[in-house]
Amino acid sequence: MTPHRPTRHDYIIVGAGISGPFIAHELCRAGADCLMIEAGRHYSRRTYPRNDLDGTAQLYWSGGLELGTDARLVFLRPKVVGGGSVVNQALVDRFDAEAFDSWRRDSGVDFFNEDAMAPWYDAAEAEIAIQTIPGEYRNRNADVFEQGFQRLGYQLAPLRRAQKDCHYEQGNCCIECLNGCRIGSKQSTPETVLKKALERGLELRAETEAVKIDASTKDVWVTCRTADGGTATYRGRNLVLASGAIGNARLLLNSGFGKGLPAVGRNFFCHPQYMNFGVYDQPVRSHLGAFQAFKSDDAGFRKNGFKLENVYAGPAAIALLLSGFGRQHQRAMERLSHFACIEVCTRDTHPGRIKVNRRGKVIIVKEQNREDLERYRRGLAVIDEIFQTTGAKEMIHGKMGIGLHLMGGCGMGTDPARSVVNPGFRLHGHKHIYCADSSMFPNAPGINPSLTIMALSKKAAAQLIKDGNQ
Ligand SMILES: Cc1cc2nc3c(=O)[nH]c(=O)nc-3n(C[C@H](O)[C@H](O)[C@H](O)COP(=O)(O)OP(=O)(O)OC[C@H]3O[C@@H](n4cnc5c(N)ncnc54)[C@H](O)[C@@H]3O)c2cc1C
CATH class of the missing domain: 3.30.560 (Glucose Oxidase; domain 3)
Known part of the structure; x- marks a missing residue:
């Protein structure tokens, strides 16, 4: 009998908060086969706690x-499915020059400036009502x-x-x-980009917690704890880490990535x-x-x-x-x-x-x-x-x-000794693992982060699609 081989997805996305759904929406629109794993429950307008x-x-x-x-x-x-976008105050601000200057100084990444980010902010704002x-x-x-x-x-x-x-x-x-907004006014990801990604074929596994990543072979394998107490393993050509500042650091450290990436978990701000x-x-x-x-x-x-x-x-x-x-x-x-x-x-x-x-x-x-x-x-x-x-x-x-505002732990930068994610949104030294969520913030901007997470996720998705076509 042939042993069971799990389906090989184009992308496995861990985390259905803000970044994950923004990236999934773009990837699904480009025709990719995406699986999204989320530890929290999938509520609807009718079932949010009262x-x-x-x-x-x-x-x-x-x-x-x-x-x-x-x-x-x-x-x-x-x-929760929707992450911070379900529970937050929904305040959306663009970063100012001061925030981007400090990011550029700490990371060495050129596109951290108002002009380069403006089109990505425009694209993010086009997905939500403000x-x-x-x-x-x-x-x-x-x-x-x-x-x-x-x-x-x-x-x-x-x-x-x-x-x-x-x-x-x-x-x-x-x-x-x-x-959780019961009248669907708040522009959480389940009301906006996640809904669109699901319509385009995104497979969402809620109440499923990723506990280990194995990237030692050509594919990336993600082992998860499921709602019934069991385990499940998923296989992807690429992995997108979108489980937030604490979630990503925890997953990488528990999967042994701390040895090759000494900055994992460091530079955490809130x-x-x-x-x-x-x-x-x-x-x-x-x-x-x-x-x-x-x-x-x-x-x-x-x-x-x-x-x-x-x-x-x-x-x-x-x-x-x-x-x-x-x-x-x-x-x-x-x-x-x-x-x-x-x-x-x-x-x-x-x-x-x-x-x-x-x-x-x-x-x-x-x-x-x-x-x-x-x-x-x-x-x-x-x-x-x-x-x-x-x-x-x-x-x-x-x-x-x-x-x-939980930020950092997998900061973006040009130096692998001091950062985790490179300017192409890939983990240093790992061609198939990406990250664009709040964990890649190099420091605390002093401004509400969610709109910038959306904008960076839009930019990252464009990069992923480009990388996938090479
Ligand atoms: C009460 C509150 C109010 C806020 N108000 C604002 C505001 O007004 N404006 C603003 O800009 N920001 C606000 N924020 C912050 C903002 O919501 C976050 O910065 C943003 O949600 C981070 O987005 P993210 O995609 O990085 O992570 P998240 O939105 O946190 O999503 C990460 C998701 O990953 C899941 N996850 C984690 N680990 C695993 C795992 N191992 N396996 C599977 N899934 C996993 C989590 O369950 C979560 O759903 C607020 C936050 C809170 C809590």
Whole structure:
């Protein structure tokens, strides 16, 4: 009897977050046979979790409770078909010259500049609808933010959100879109490019976790843990790593790539973010209506390494950020509808490192050095000023730093000793393994990353198609 040989796919793509579906869409459009492997579940508009407690538990690795080794930062790492695009705030920004200059300096890669990236941003933006929140639908949390900025003479700008039609006139409260948008407005990959890739024949295996890669033969073999507790092995001519900053480093380290690629897992960044609350006499009801209308756009803030956002979160998340216990904590939570919220997001300079222990489990080493903490404090001082000038009776500083923008670990660069991915989106020394997701960021840009991930994935897909034709 002939032993069973798995189908040989043109491409195996690990990770159905943002990068994976953007690349799959282009490859399928070019006629390639693609298999996508995703550890998380495939939800639909109807089945997304209904509250923030279930959302955090079901849509993130380790139920949303991954801590760094010093327990000062918690990392929110999406685990769901659509990845970060399902749970994120959908803010889409292009990088500025400052971000690209620093990337070019650290990587030696020429195309990291605004002109060279402009067509790829255009192509990415053509796949999604982008809107700002109309003035009449801004909520009181946005009013506090705007008033504070105006009174203090800081620059702010409307946020660009990847959304199509939130039907504000029907009274929708967008905060629930952090657990997956149930009206299909948020431009997550399952609503956009993933849907198109599936229509063009992409094979998607959800609840399937890639645990090992073997690239020692002509083909690449990927061994996976399946939902029923079994294992499955898939075979491809090429592999695309799109499992995010922590996912890619973990998979490569567990597959023994760390020996040939010493930079795997290094240069990990996360834009540490801290939510802070102003408590007002009158209700603010930050959870109602349109979600986040403004961002800071102040050259001084950029120079000082932080930005401010007009964010909010569900009650379970906020409860975790408040200090105190028992009655004291309860009293704070009873005033929840009187909270306005401003988040400080720092551009971290001190690199962290992703490691694995002997059992293959992730260890996240991410400390904040003096400069990073100083950036946080500068942002916090501005937030306190804003709350004071708008009449807050009390200020509460969120106790836990949150890592949402997980970046690096497989940085792009020209030097194989200091980087993992070359300027052609291939792993150094591996002709058939590619990567274009958040893990290839050389450092922290200080700007929302997802639009740039989409743009880089578009560029990478064009490169893959070119390589495939040679
Ligand atoms: C709450 C939150 C809010 C955010 N808000 C914004 C925002 O407003 N704007 C912005 O630009 N960015 C935002 N981000 C960040 C942004 O979503 C991420 O930077 C982006 O999703 C990263 O894209 P990616 O393709 O690299 O990885 P991801 O989107 O994280 O996708 C990786 C996928 O790979 C899967 N995976 C991992 N390991 C394996 C494995 N071994 N086998 C199979 N599958 C695997 C994961 O389950 C995941 O679905 C936010 C993130 C969070 C968590």
